[in-house]
Amino acid sequence: MKKLLFTPGPLSTSQTVKAAAMEDIGSRDALFVDAVKQIREELLTLGQVSKEEGYETVLMQGSGTFGVESVISSVIGENDHLLVLSNGAYGERIVKMCSIHKLPHTILRFEEDEITDPAAVRHLLEQQPHITHVACIHSETTTGLFNPIEAIGAICAELGKTFIVDAMSSFGGVALDIRKAHIQYLVSSSNKCIEGIPGFAFIIAEKQALLTTKGQARSLSLDLYEQWQGLEANGQFRFTPPTLSIMAFRQALQELREEGGIPAREARYRKNKATLDKGMEALGFKQYLRPEIQGHIITSFLYPNDPSFHFEQFYQQLSDRNFVIYPGKLSKTNAFRIGNIGQIFPADVAALVQAISEIMQKQTAHA
Numbered sequence: 001m002k003k004l005l006f007t008p009g010p011l012s013t014s015q016t017v018k019a020a021a022m023e024d025i026g027s028r029d030a031l032f033v034d035a036v037k038q039i040r041e042e043l044l045t046l047g048q049v050s051k052e053e054g055y056e057t058v059l060m061q062g063s064g065t066f067g068v069e070s071v072i073s074s075v076i077g078e079n080d081h082l083l084v085l086s087n088g089a090y091g092e093r094i095v096k097m098c099s100i101h102k103l104p105h106t107i108l109r110f111e112e113d114e115i116t117d118p119a120a121v122r123h124l125l126e127q128q129p130h131i132t133h134v135a136c137i138h139s140e141t142t143t144g145l146f147n148p149i150e151a152i153g154a155i156c157a158e159l160g161k162t163f164i165v166d167a168m169s170s171f172g173g174v175a176l177d178i179r180k181a182h183i184q185y186l187v188s189s190s191n192k193c194i195e196g197i198p199g200f201a202f203i204i205a206e207k208q209a210l211l212t213t214k215g216q217a218r219s220l221s222l223d224l225y226e227q228w229q230g231l232e233a234n235g236q237f238r239f240t241p242p243t244l245s246i247m248a249f250r251q252a253l254q255e256l257r258e259e260g261g262i263p264a265r266e267a268r269y270r271k272n273k274a275t276l277d278k279g280m281e282a283l284g285f286k287q288y289l290r291p292e293i294q295g296h297i298i299t300s301f302l303y304p305n306d307p308s309f310h311f312e313q314f315y316q317q318l319s320d321r322n323f324v325i326y327p328g329k330l331s332k333t334n335a336f337r338i339g340n341i342g343q344i345f346p347a348d349v350a351a352l353v354q355a356i357s358e359i360m361q362k363q364t365a366h367a
């Protein structure tokens with residue numbers, strides 16, 4: 001029996017998405033070049049923007065982090081200054097990129113169980129007018145909270161700052177209008193809510209912003225501007241493209257359309273989340289975040305107050321039953337995570353909860 005992944009990615013994908021990656025294809029084949037073109041256009045549509053409105057899509061080989069690093073290391077110029085908003089491991093990952101690439105930056109941190117406060121962002125930007133760029137995580141996968149990117153984007157627009165959003169674990173699973181959110185650079189990847197297989201990241205960017213970044217990159221392979229220029233010139237990647245992952249992604253986009261687009265997918269993920277919440281509450285599990293700031297992508301559950309609970313055992317017993325969950329990543333508290341995204345449905349979540357219930361009963365009986 002196949003394993004079901006209740007993780008932040010890579011995720012469970014459909015058989016037809018996997019099958020689309022089963023045939024060899026040349027990187028200069030018309031079918032492949034067409035797929036790249038179609039994907040670049042369709043991602044704009046999913047972000048509710050278009051080429052005519054001045055937006056571009058750049059595909060970048062590698063995992064999601066490669067996409068974020070491509071943006072961070074390419075768009076902050078020598079005389080620019082980046083404000084990193086951090087309330088979890090993914091914000092800290094951007095901080096690390098800044099230090100590796102020696103970028104001028106300032107960090108505004110919040111607790112892991114608090115969202116980024118737009119008023120604090122405004123205050124800091126007003127105090128430090130030399131800041132030119134702001135980076136924020138949308139769905140902070142460390143905990144599962146949603147940062148208020150629309151409110152932060154409005155402040156950036158008002159104060160003339162370039163806004164970079166890591167929407168890795170939310171794009172495709174949450175309705176988002178990139179223009180209305182005043183985002184200049186949005187990053188996500190092939191193996192999250194679009195439900196493709198791993199292989200590449202994508203960046204949706206405002207063309208006017210992108211045009212100013214020529215020659216600024218600190219890396220050859222992650223040069224965002226050159227990657228864009230390469231795709232524009234002949235529809236090709238500069239270096240070996242993730243051919244099979246692209247073909248799978250094209251199929252994943254078709255399946256997203258057939259499901260009813262982002263609104264339908266968001267509704268399914270929300271149903272998964274509601275099923276999980278209800279089931280886990282009945283079993284006595286407590287969530288790490290308060291519900292007002294919790295998103296519907298992934299949830300952190302505290303370890304139960306039971307000395308007989310051992311996460312590794314719990315994980316293995318679930319995995320033996322083909323349910324794969326995820327360890328926690330909190331700096332101060334022990335928790336594990338359960339994702340609601342990918343090819344999983346409310347009945348799968350109910351089956352997971354049932355398995356958890358049986359395992360917990362056994363553990364208690366043995367204790």
Ligand SMILES: *Cc1c(COP(=O)(O)O)cnc(C)c1O
Binds near residue numbers: 008065068139140169
């Ligand atoms: C998954 C994820 C990433 C990228 O992780 P990779 O392992 O490089 O694919 C970045 N940011 C967030 C918020 C994520 O959820």
